[in-house]
Amino acid sequence: MNRPVAPRRVVRWRSPIRGPWLTSVFALPLLVGMPIVIVTGLLDWVAYGEGQSIPAREDLGGLHLPVFAWPTDPAWLFRLTEGVHVGLGMVLVPLVLAKLWSVIPKLFTPPPLNPVRLLERFSLILLVGSVLFEIVTGLLNIQYDYVFGFSFYTAHYTGAWVFIAAFALHVVLKLPTMVRSLRSRSMRTELATPLADTVPEPPDDDGLVAPDPDPPTMSRRGALALVGGGMLFVGALVVGQFSDGLRRTALLLPRGRTTAPDSTERGGPNDFPVNRTFVASGIAVAAITDDWSLELTGGAAPVRLDRAALAALPQHTATLPIACVEGWSTLQTWTGVRLRDLARVAGLEPEQVCSATVRSIEVGPFAQATLHAGQVLSDDSLLAVQVNGADLSRDHGHPARVIVPALPGVHNTKWVGSIGFVRC
Amino acid sequence: MLRLLAGNAVRLVLVAGCFLLAGYAVVTIVGPGSGGSGPYGTDPSLPWMAVWFLGALVLHDVVLFPLYAGGDRLLTLALRAVPATRVPLINHVRIPVLGSGLALLMFLPGIIRQGGATTLAATGLDQEPYRERWLWLTAALFAVSAVVWLVRTIVTRASSAGG
Numbered sequence: 406m407n408r409p410v411a412p413r414r415v416v417r418w419r420s421p422i423r424g425p426w427l428t429s430v431f432a433l434p435l436l437v438g439m440p441i442v443i444v445t446g447l448l449d450w451v452a453y454g455e456g457q458s459i460p461a462r463e464d465l466g467g468l469h470l471p472v473f474a475w476p477t478d479p480a481w482l483f484r485l486t487e488g489v490h491v492g493l494g495m496v497l498v499p500l501v502l503a504k505l506w507s508v509i510p511k512l513f514t515p516p517p518l519n520p521v522r523l524l525e526r527f528s529l530i531l532l533v534g535s536v537l538f539e540i541v542t543g544l545l546n547i548q549y550d551y552v553f554g555f556s557f558y559t560a561h562y563t564g565a566w567v568f569i570a571a572f573a574l575h576v577v578l579k580l581p582t583m584v585r586s587l588r589s590r591s592m593r594t595e596l597a598t599p600l601a602d603t604v605p606e607p608p609d610d611d612g613l614v615a616p617d618p619d620p621p622t623m624s625r626r627g628a629l630a631l632v633g634g635g636m637l638f639v640g641a642l643v644v645g646q647f648s649d650g651l652r653r654t655a656l657l658l659p660r661g662r663t664t665a666p667d668s669t670e671r672g673g674p675n676d677f678p679v680n681r682t683f684v685a686s687g688i689a690v691a692a693i694t695d696d697w698s699l700e701l702t703g704g705a706a707p708v709r710l711d712r713a714a715l716a717a718l719p720q721h722t723a724t725l726p727i728a729c730v731e732g733w734s735t736l737q738t739w740t741g742v743r744l745r746d747l748a749r750v751a752g753l754e755p756e757q758v759c760s761a762t763v764r765s766i767e768v769g770p771f772a773q774a775t776l777h778a779g780q781v782l783s784d785d786s787l788l789a790v791q792v793n794g795a796d797l798s799r800d801h802g803h804p805a806r807v808i809v810p811a812l813p814g815v816h817n818t819k820w821v822g823s824i825g826f827v828r829c
Numbered sequence: 830m831l832r833l834l835a836g837n838a839v840r841l842v843l844v845a846g847c848f849l850l851a852g853y854a855v856v857t858i859v860g861p862g863s864g865g866s867g868p869y870g871t872d873p874s875l876p877w878m879a880v881w882f883l884g885a886l887v888l889h890d891v892v893l894f895p896l897y898a899g900g901d902r903l904l905t906l907a908l909r910a911v912p913a914t915r916v917p918l919i920n921h922v923r924i925p926v927l928g929s930g931l932a933l934l935m936f937l938p939g940i941i942r943q944g945g946a947t948t949l950a951a952t953g954l955d956q957e958p959y960r961e962r963w964l965w966l967t968a969a970l971f972a973v974s975a976v977v978w979l980v981r982t983i984v985t986r987a988s989s990a991g992g
Contacts, residue, residue, distance in 0.1 A: 502931075538882045548948070550948075555877050560878050563854055571851065635928070657959050682949070
């Protein structure tokens with residue numbers, strides 16, 4: 406009996422469960438999750454606003470969401486967008502790897518002769534390259550390993566748009582295949598199919614199904630459980646980044662640990678994650694202790710306040726989260742003077758304030774921030790002097806730092822030296 | 830023939846759109862005319878970005894995939910040399926290896942203690958505990974897998990003895 410002669414293959418693919426159905430099952434949650442990661446990432450750019458190392462609007466040629474004044478209500482807005490972007494992005498990594506595993510035979514199929522199909526093949530280079538580029542730069546950024554040397558913000562933002570282009574094309578071209586493949590087998594049946602009954606999918610046009618596979622060692626439901634389990638595993642290692650109650654579970658990330666210098670301060674009012682230590686800021690100790698005063702400008706004449714004068718002003722307490730680009734966040738209780746009260750001290754009525762520039766004593770690219778009117782005038786926007794009832798520690802911005810609801814952490818300037826209110 | 834051409838034309842437009850958008854993004858944000866420093870306003874690190882882009886691709890296809898596929902092949906062959914057990918061992922080895930490997934990949938900087946200076950400046954913490962924690966995590970994954978294998982073996986023996 407003559408066997409049909411199979412074309413010579415470069416590699417013998419052994420897995421009997423590889424096929425369009427499995428690929429499509431991996432694709433479906435990516436189809437839902439990736440747009441969420443993309444949109445939250447683009448929203449974070451809007452939240453950052455102008456200045457610092459973020460690509461400026463005029464340099465992006467329209468490749469950004471419509472710019473709007475980032476609101477201060479709800480206070481957890483940036484915590485949500487940045488937390489979802491990083492958290493969901495990390496949880497999707499095992500799924501991306503599984504998807505790549507499921508389609509890797511295509512890497513070894515000869516390039517098509519049809520020039521349009523050939524270009525489609527090249528677009529896969531953009532797709533896979535950009536998703537891996539985003540994952541790698543993102544993971545290196547949250548662990549402060551800038552081994553790549555170029556500006557993270559610029560590179561990650563550019564890579565995002567390459568991914569958007571390639572992902573959109575991939576979805577448009579492959580959606581019919583995905584729907585057809587999902588319909589080819591019943592999920593319910595597969596979930597009830599044990600290893601002994603696992604059989605290969607019928608041969609497909611894309612060459613994913615192995616013509617001569619090994620006997621199965623894992624059922625399809627087992628493979629789905631493996632990938633799902635991997636995603637839960639990553640989620641468990643990451644959730645501590647933005648949950649104060651579960652903080653210790655982020656075993657392999659900096660935000661899972663106490664920042665207290667010794668056991669007496671562990672669990673104390675200043676024991677929460679730091680981003681930029683006092684030592685790294687290069688500020689002289691005298692500048693934040695004996696010599697410190699706050700300069701307020703924008704009115705008829707500059708006003709100087711020392712710590713006693715600041716303490717004499719009406720104090721307000723607010724419980725606000727602070728969230729940073731690495732995706733971590735923490736909720737703390739801050740006490741200080743409302744920014745709009747400081748505007749009055751400077752000589753401006755709240756209605757006259759268009760924006761404010763907060764400058765730190767520190768010198769550097771992140772040492773100042775500009776707040777728009779809504780952020781200056783919000784009820785809970787404070788120049789905080791205390792956190793959780795105790796004076797701010799040096800690492801947390803002693804003697805005063807800005808805290809504004811929903812503002813990215815890096816804009817909540819620490820070691821504040823001056824606030825310049827801008828009249829409309 | 831016309832239908833073939835029309836179908837191809839639609840695909841061509843879509844594919845071209847993808848390349849145009851991607852190219853526009855690169856040229857506008859980091860390429861010539863982006864306003865960055867360089868001879869024609871190119872971000873000087875553009876070549877390095879390209880290196881990392883292609884490098885990530887190559888790293889996956891040429892290093893990572895062969896590593897785990899080859900490792901799986903070796904595991905399969907090694908287990909053939911061992912007497913077969915009531916409950917197959919293969920997944921009980923695969924799963925902890927994959928879990929440990931995934932954690933190693935995703936949290937590599939902390940585990941190999943790279944970027945220590947920047948981490949210290951930012952967080953006030955060193956990278957000391959991560960390597961040990963990862964090793965303990967790996968041990969825990971294998972331990973749980975072993976326990977599950979034992980339980981499955983006992984249950985299988987009980988059910989086959991009863992049946």
